[in-house]
Amino acid sequence: MKNPQLIKIIAQFSIYLEENNLRKTTERIMILEEIYSRNDHFDAEELYMDFQNRNQLISRATIYNTLDLLSDSGFIRRNQFGTNKTRYEKASNFRQHDHLICLDCNKISEFCDPRLQQIQQTVSSIMEFEIQSHDLLLFGKCRKENCENKKIKQN
Numbered sequence: 576m577k578n579p580q581l582i583k584i585i586a587q588f589s590i591y592l593e594e595n596n597l598r599k600t601t602e603r604i605m606i607l608e609e610i611y612s613r614n615d616h617f618d619a620e621e622l623y624m625d626f627q628n629r630n631q632l633i634s635r636a637t638i639y640n641t642l643d644l645l646s647d648s649g650f651i652r653r654n655q656f657g658t659n660k661t662r663y664e665k666a667s668n669f670r671q672h673d674h675l676i677c678l679d680c681n682k683i684s685e686f687c688d689p690r691l692q693q694i695q696q697t698v699s700s701i702m703e704f705e706i707q708s709h710d711l712l713l714f715g716k717c718r719k720e721n722c723e724n725k726k727i728k729q730n
Contacts, residue, residue, distance in 0.1 A: 581611050584650070591648050602633050606641045610651060616662040616683045656683060657714060673711035680723035 588607055592599045609622065619638050626633045642663060645651040652666040656676050662683070673691065675684040691711065699706045716722065 581608065584611055588645075588648070588650060591650075597644070602637050603641050603644070605631065605633065606638065607645065607650065610645070610663070611665050613665070616654065616656070616664050618660055618662050622663075654710075656712060671709075673713070675713050675715065677717040677722060678714055679716050682717060682721075682723055 585604060585607060588604075589599055591597075592603070605626075606622070609625065610617075619635070619642055622642075623633070623635050623638045626638075642651065646653050646663070649666060651663045654662045654664065654674070656662055656674065658681075671692070672685045672687045675686060676682070677684075691709075695706055695709060698704070
């Protein structure tokens with residue numbers, strides 16, 4: 576049985592598709608379900624390979640087109656994380672958060688600090704600027720015991 580949050584997301588996506596005269600296909604729903612079952616940042620190729628590995632035949636074109644649709648509709652977020660590779664994460668009904676990116680292993684960690692919201696409000700007021708959203712990417716290196724590359728080299 577699907578969790579209530581996922582049922583709600585699928586219902587919202589179905590309404591979005593209907594309101595925009597777009598087809599509600601099985602593949603689009605499968606992709607949405609897969610994304611909302613994940614807790615990571617992924618790229619289109621990883622998503623495609625996950626379906627292939629489970630013998631669920633969804634074309635690359637369908638994956639890319641659906642990712643564009645989900646991003647444009649606000650159900651997922653696109654991120655670059657300082658590279659040319661686009662990575663995605665679920666977005667609907669999730670709190671604002673920022674990212675730490677390890678320069679050695681490319682691990683992406685999320686964090687949330689309420690002080691950033693206060694800074695954003697202060698800057699908005701001082702600069703007379705209406706902030707719509709923000710992205711904070713902090714680049715550095717994992718501590719030795721946490722870094723995926725360093726763990727591999729030790730073994």
